[in-house]
Amino acid sequence: MKGKIAVVGLGYVGLPLAILCHSKKFDVVGIDIDPSKIDSLKRGKSYLTDLEDSEIEQLSKSKHFAYSSNFSTVKEVDTIVICVPTPLNNKAEPNLDFVKKAFENMLPYLKPHQLIVVESSTYPGTTEEVLKPMLEIEGWEIGQNLYLGYSPERIDPGNQLFSLANIPKIISGSSLQCLHVLQDVYKEIFNELVPVKSTKIAEMTKIVENTQRFINISFMNELSKLSENLDIDIWEVIEAASTKPYGFMPYYPGPGIGGHCIPVDPLYLKWKAQELGLKTDFIDLAKKINDEQPAYIIERINRLVETGGKLLVIGLTYKKDINDLRESSSLPILEGLIDQGYEVQYHDPFIAQFTYHEVVYYHQDISSESLADYDCVILLTDHSQINFTLIEQKSKKVFDTRNCLDTTLPHVYKL
Ligand SMILES: NC(=O)c1ccc[n+]([C@@H]2O[C@H](COP(=O)([O-])OP(=O)(O)OC[C@H]3O[C@@H](n4cnc5c(N)ncnc54)[C@H](O)[C@@H]3O)[C@@H](O)[C@H]2O)c1
Structure with missing residues (x-):
């Protein structure tokens, strides 16, 4: 050894x-x-x-x-x-x-x-x-x-x-x-x-990597709101821009940035800057946009389904194919919808149950029959094992925050 x-x-x-x-x-x-x-x-x-x-x-x-x-x-x-x-x-x-x-x-x-x-x-x-x-x-x-x-x-x-x-x-x-x-x-x-x-350079390197993602994903979230008002598909814009062989790095909008790293590390840097009496305007703005994103997703759902409607949230974890709920924006979205009086259930193969206001919610299987029973299906996390075709085919309405579904279908709405 x-x-x-x-x-x-x-x-x-x-x-x-x-x-x-x-x-x-x-x-x-x-x-x-x-x-x-x-x-x-x-x-x-x-x-x-x-x-x-x-x-x-x-x-x-x-x-x-x-x-x-x-x-x-x-x-x-x-x-x-x-x-x-x-x-x-x-x-x-x-x-x-x-x-x-x-x-x-x-x-x-x-x-x-x-x-x-x-x-x-x-x-x-x-x-x-x-x-x-x-x-x-x-x-x-x-x-x-x-x-x-x-x-x-x-x-x-x-x-x-x-x-x-x-x-x-x-x-x-x-x-x-x-x-x-x-x-x-x-x-x-x-x-x-x-x-x-130096150790300082190594520490800063990690924070810079994650802060760059934080700022750029937040920027895409801002652009996705603007694009919706301009009737432009932001996902197609990013795909087209990505064909530029240099100088453009694709980042994508979503339901909000989560996890133990990307929304956390920039605030470590902000704190250090404050200690020196310095500002971190980019971080502050990205945080503001990221914090507002769950409310924006809820607003989009409000436009699709009247309060009291039955909703299925797909994906609770902050990103695909893991069981990590830390800082996941799915949670404030789900909670906000419950608070507004929607009947909300969720599907996440990685999370067996979830408690909010002392009510326990359990992972629901999806089938042709069950999907047709919801007024809207909200896709928040695109786990690989999720059957997107079934969701596309059998749901009455779908709101897709991850660009997984075919938006030429009249009942599919995208971020
Ligand atoms: N999760 C990621 O994707 C990721 C990626 C890169 C860097 N990081 C960084 O790595 C670090 C760890 O993150 P993680 O996601 O693995 O966290 P985690 O919560 O999954 O694991 C940390 C483990 O440390 C244990 N622990 C806590 N205090 C301890 C102590 N005093 N002695 C022994 N064990 C203790 C906890 O019980 C836990 O099992 C964090 O600084 C995080 O920012 C995480």
Whole structure:
């Protein structure tokens, strides 16, 4: 084996990374504070849609893979990779509690010459200004007897085209020596490394990638409203513009941007800018447009169906083919429609049930008969396994926010 790695936080990022490290011949221990996750993994059950139970079962049989909720295992490894959440607090500001807690938990077990790599997305300066001092105050000399690096995670759950090993990996160190130590380990795991000069640059790179998407998707949402008023199909415009061989990158409108990254990371940057007394007008505008999008979708439904009508919402998750509801705009849309007095049901093969105002809503199967029973079907998430042809053929009316259906049909309406 090539060495021992502890992956802290076994969610959408940490679990696939732990599996990749194992496949590259590292001894791996996965650490998570959520006992239900550890239990599920020990029983060979996957909680991620990208991973089959059989893959987890195989891992649990491996002598080189272990799961634990106990941080003392950290003393047995060479490298510790931190993949815990970095959400927003209730003031929409960075909440680094999970990262700080992970550091606090492992501090008593650190041993000389270990490498710590932070993969959680965060604002520029976190590694140097928040995390490094937590180690130094305990007497560690970073770059001398302990190594600290930052390497943003670029995984796209549900995306079958890019595997974790094939996505170029940005790496950075708290010092040159830290970068070299990180490089030596990560070159064994990832096909292409992209070293940058500082942890700040690596942190900013990740936020810039996601902020660019945030701003551009919001722009497309604004354009889709304008195009509707101009009686122009925005999807056809984007398709046509995409034929330009340079300078145009397609982004698409939708029901609103969700997930743990795209709507969150730009606000980390906004907070950092505010700390310096600077403005982030693009981010503010994109956030405003994104926040308004669920209300706009509801307004479009109001134009198609009278209040009290029976609606089927297709897709609760923020994007296709995953079971992640975090920041999903489907939720405010569904809730808003319920509040307005519509009779709302949903279909999402990835979400068995959902509670709103203490009422439990269950995933509904769709069939020719059931579809014909709704006054309107609202397509919010385009999971691959959904039968779009059946929806197109059997629904009385459909509102499609993902450009999946044939709009030449008179009962199909598009964003
Ligand atoms: N989900 C994505 O698509 C994605 C993509 C790129 C980057 N990221 C970033 O990666 C980080 C992790 O995101 P995620 O989607 O994997 O989150 P997640 O919620 O799916 O997983 C995080 C895991 O960390 C565990 N955890 C929390 N605190 C812990 C602690 N102190 N010690 C041990 N375990 C702890 C949680 O129980 C959970 O299982 C975030 O910073 C996120 O922004 C996410």
